Amino acid sequence: RFKYEREGFNARMDELQAAVLRVKLRHLEAWLARRRANARIYCEMLSDLVPEHLQLPAHAAGAEPVYRMFVIRCARRDELQAYLAEAGIWTGLAYVPPLHLQPVGRYLGYGPGSFPQTERVADELLCLPTIPELSSDEIAWVAETIRSFFN
Numbered sequence: 001r002f003k004y005e006r007e008g009f010n011a012r013m014d015e016l017q018a019a020v021l022r023v024k025l026r027h028l029e030a031w032l033a034r035r036r037a038n039a040r041i042y043c044e045m046l047s048d049l050v051p052e053h054l055q056l057p058a059h060a061a062g063a064e065p066v067y068r069m070f071v072i073r074c075a076r077r078d079e080l081q082a083y084l085a086e087a088g089i090w091t092g093l094a095y096v097p098p099l100h101l102q103p104v105g106r107y108l109g110y111g112p113g114s115f116p117q118t119e120r121v122a123d124e125l126l127c128l129p130t131i132p133e134l135s136s137d138e139i140a141w142v143a144e145t146i147r148s149f150f151n
Helices: 015-049 077-086 103-108 116-124 136-150
Strands: 070-074 125-128
Touching (some): 015 070, 015 136, 070 077, 070 116, 077 125, 077 136
């Protein structure tokens, strides 16, 4: 799933996709507001774990992120991911493995250890559920489950 063999992109949109997106656009502002609210709950409930156990996303002053993904950093990422999965909580990985370690980047001549910071961060990133359909109680349950992992 996270293996990229060759460079490429597809930027075409067909008529069916356009029709679906036209309907979905009516809900965009509400969905973005819900994602931001979910992110606020995570930040409020997990902020005291920072930085000893995990790092929360940060954004520049005046910025208003939409949180397509709520990505945290955790040195014990794999353990935390397994713990959350055991509780029935979906999580995802992002930027794994880093681009310079992907088959598509092999021609660049970089290998493990070429970008140690990038590799460390890639080993720590974990995406938490933040879709707008989740209730505040569900987001709080995810946060409480994360807290229980560290207790």
